[in-house]
Amino acid sequence: MTNSSKKTPDSILLQTHDIDNMEKRYRSHFINSLSGFKSANLIGTQSKDGVPNLAIFSSVVHLGADPALVGFINRPHTVERQTLENIYTTGYYTINHVNESFFKKAHQTSARYKARISEFEAVGLSEQKTHFKAPYVGESLIKYGVKFIEKQDININKTILVIGQIVEVLCHEGLIESDGKIDVNAANSIAISGLDQYHFCRSLGRQPYAKPS
Amino acid sequence: MTNSSKKTPDSILLQTHDIDNMEKRYRSHFINSLSGFKSANLIGTQSKDGVPNLAIFSSVVHLGADPALVGFINRPHTVERQTLENIYTTGYYTINHVNESFFKKAHQTSARYKARISEFEAVGLSEQKTHFKAPYVGESLIKYGVKFIEKQDININKTILVIGQIVEVLCHEGLIESDGKIDVNAANSIAISGLDQYHFCRSLGRQPYAKPS
Numbered sequence: 001m002t003n004s005s006k007k008t009p010d011s012i013l014l015q016t017h018d019i020d021n022m023e024k025r026y027r028s029h030f031i032n033s034l035s036g037f038k039s040a041n042l043i044g045t046q047s048k049d050g051v052p053n054l055a056i057f058s059s060v061v062h063l064g065a066d067p068a069l070v071g072f073i074n075r076p077h078t079v080e081r082q083t084l085e086n087i088y089t090t091g092y093y094t095i096n097h098v099n100e101s102f103f104k105k106a107h108q109t110s111a112r113y114k115a116r117i118s119e120f121e122a123v124g125l126s127e128q129k130t131h132f133k134a135p136y137v138g139e140s141l142i143k144y145g146v147k148f149i150e151k152q153d154i155n156i157n158k159t160i161l162v163i164g165q166i167v168e169v170l171c172h173e174g175l176i177e178s179d180g181k182i183d184v185n186a187a188n189s190i191a192i193s194g195l196d197q198y199h200f201c202r203s204l205g206r207q208p209y210a211k212p213s
Numbered sequence: 214m215t216n217s218s219k220k221t222p223d224s225i226l227l228q229t230h231d232i233d234n235m236e237k238r239y240r241s242h243f244i245n246s247l248s249g250f251k252s253a254n255l256i257g258t259q260s261k262d263g264v265p266n267l268a269i270f271s272s273v274v275h276l277g278a279d280p281a282l283v284g285f286i287n288r289p290h291t292v293e294r295q296t297l298e299n300i301y302t303t304g305y306y307t308i309n310h311v312n313e314s315f316f317k318k319a320h321q322t323s324a325r326y327k328a329r330i331s332e333f334e335a336v337g338l339s340e341q342k343t344h345f346k347a348p349y350v351g352e353s354l355i356k357y358g359v360k361f362i363e364k365q366d367i368n369i370n371k372t373i374l375v376i377g378q379i380v381e382v383l384c385h386e387g388l389i390e391s392d393g394k395i396d397v398n399a400a401n402s403i404a405i406s407g408l409d410q411y412h413f414c415r416s417l418g419r420q421p422y423a424k425p426s
Contacts, residue, residue, distance in 0.1 A: 011354075012386040019281055019379065026393035031278040031379065033395035034357055036252030036310055037404035037414055038275070061274050061286055062251070064370040065244040068232055071286075071367075073274055097249055103417060111423035122425070141224075144247055152365055154284075154376065157277040161374060163367065166232065166244065173225040180235065180242035184249060184406045191250035191404050191414050193397045196422070199414035201250055204316060204403065206410045210324035212335070 029194055037191040037199065040098035042106055042125075043072070044135045045086035047115065052127050052135045054119035055083045056109050058192040060095060068166035070095065070146060076158040082115055087162065091148045092133040096140035099188040103198045136170065141187040144169045181206075242407055250404040250412065253311035255319055255338075256285070257348045258299030260328065265340050265348045267332035268296045269322050271405040273308060281379035283308065283359060289371040295328055300375065304361045305346040309353035312401040316411045349383065354400040357382045394419075 022030060038058040045053045059073035072095075074084050087093050098106040108123040120127040126138030132145045146164035153160055175183045184201075191199045235243060251271040258266045272286035285308075287297050300306050311319040321336040333340040339351030345358045359377035366373055388396045397414075404412045 010385055011383055012389075014382045016380050019382070022393065024279065027281070028278040029393035030382075030389070030395065031281045032275055033393075033397060034308075034355065034379065034382065035273050035275040035283060036254060036355075036397060036402050037250050039249030039251065041249060059274055060248050061272055062245055062248040063286060063367065063372055064288070065241040066237065067370065068240070068244045069370060070248060073276060073284075075277070095247075100417065104420065107420040108423050108426075111425045113425050117425075142247065142249075149369060152367070152374070154276065154365070154374075156362060156376065157280065157282060159276055161365070161367075163369065166247065167229050169227045169232070169243075169247065170224055172223055176225075176243070180239035180246075181407045181410065182243065182246035184246060185412070189249050190417065193414075194394045197394065197419045198417040199398070200417055201404050201406075201412035201414045204313065204411040204413055207317065207320040209409070210321050212324045212326050212330075213321075 033194040037193055037201075040103065040106065040190050040192045040198065042096040042098055042109065042137050042140070043083050044094040044096060044137060045083050045092075046090055046134050047082075047086050048089045051116055052118045052120055053082045053086055054109050054123075054125065054135075054137065056098070056106050063163065069149070069163060070166055071161050071163050074160045074162055076160070084160070084162070087148050090133055093146050093148070093164065094132065094134045094136045094143055095146060096137035096143040097184070097187060097189040099139070099141060100190055100200055101188065102139050103190055107196070107198070132168065142171045142175065142182060142184065142189060246407040250406055250414075253316065253319065253403050253405045253411065255309040255311055255322065255350050255353070256296050257307040257309060257350060258296050258305075259303055259347050260295075260299050261302045264329060265331045265333055266295050266299055266328075267322050267336075267338065267348075267350065269311065269319050276376065282362070282376060283379055284374050284376050287373045287375055289373070297373070297375070300361050303346055306359050306361070306377065307345065307347045307349045307356055308359060309350040309356040310397070310400060310402040312352070312354060313403055313413055314401065315352050316403055320409070320411070345381065355384045355388065355395060355397065355402060
């Protein structure tokens with residue numbers, strides 16, 4: 001924070017030069033917090049040599065229901081690179097909701113393990129093998145298999161939007177409500193804020209389809 | 214759900230044809246739930262004639278801290294079109310965290326109000342005018358001003374990734390922790406799941422930077 005920031009009794013205004021002057025790690029925490037609550041997901045992949053990989057992502061975003069599309073943002077030069085390489089090689093990945101019971105293990109997948117190491121083994125999560133071409137997380141109650149469709153380069157900062165089609169869904173049947181909504185609270189799915197904070201969530205209720213009054 | 218879905222005692226496997234066969238609204242609820250918890254944000258803009266616009270989005274995604282970039286997904290042919298038109302015209306928008314105290318009003322902005330109607334007035338939220346070229350939500354405790362950088366068309370379903378630079382941040386000073394993290398719990402920011410469910414969140418704790426053990 002610099003002297004140039006303007007204060008009112010309640011709030012502070014930080015401008016571009018204030019943000020630019022922040023220490024790198026401070027700015028990373030600060031800016032990452034601004035996007036609010038984010039989903040906590042583990043992305044499972046497999047290398048061409050069959051080594052499973054698992055990495056936590058907070059950037060999964062809904063893209064559309066018909067066709068069923070999901071995206072995530074991959075930063076350059078991070079541990080997430082193995083995920084991306086495996087997706088390009090095999091064409092498939094799984095997305096697994098993190099729940100309260102294993103969020104610390106999920107967080108530990110963000111460590112820089114070598115490519116030959118299975119994060120499932122390293123952090124102690126169950127690798128669930130099925131007919132699908134990427135491994136699921138056994139402990140996850142809501143998970144789905146995704147077919148890679150395309151990537152879009154975000155040139156301004158070299159991040160990548162990875163787009164895939166949801167081709168199968170594995171979840172406990174009791175979690176699906178009568179209108180198709182999945183009860184993510186009952187699954188104890190959790191949220192992330194910033195780089196490293198985890199949150200449980202409780203419902204404030206569903207709202208009706210809004211019309212002008 | 215069709216007869217072809219495969220069950221185990223605990224879980225159900227739904228495949229592409231099951232998803233394809235879902236009734237449209239059912240599929241929308243179902244697929245929207247899969248991305249997990251999403252941030253609840255109001256995007257504020259202004260038309261070239263000075264009419265303020267406010268719309269709720271659950272697709273805001275962190276893109277990078279240096280430069281400070283944020284994205285959101287805009288669907289085609291929705292009420293969000295006014296937001297997009299205003300951003301293209303003026304080059305600026307605000308992103309405002311929704312908190313527990315006004316989430317029902319925030320949800321109501323998703324109604325199809327005519328372009329000449331201010332959603333601030335229609336739903337009863339305070340339009341906070343500043344030097345910035347787009348209006349803020351007075352009730353929001355964490356909010357920021359964004360300069361439009363570029364859009365990326367997602368051709369497979371005609372959605373649009375809107376990319377902007379965070380040029381100013383307005384928040385209560387007491388919410389900023391010593392390492393830059395903003396306390397979104399203390400601000401009572403909330404999360405969305407699916408199309409219409411709102412959630413409050415509570416911290417499970419921050420986790421240390423992970424290293425291979």
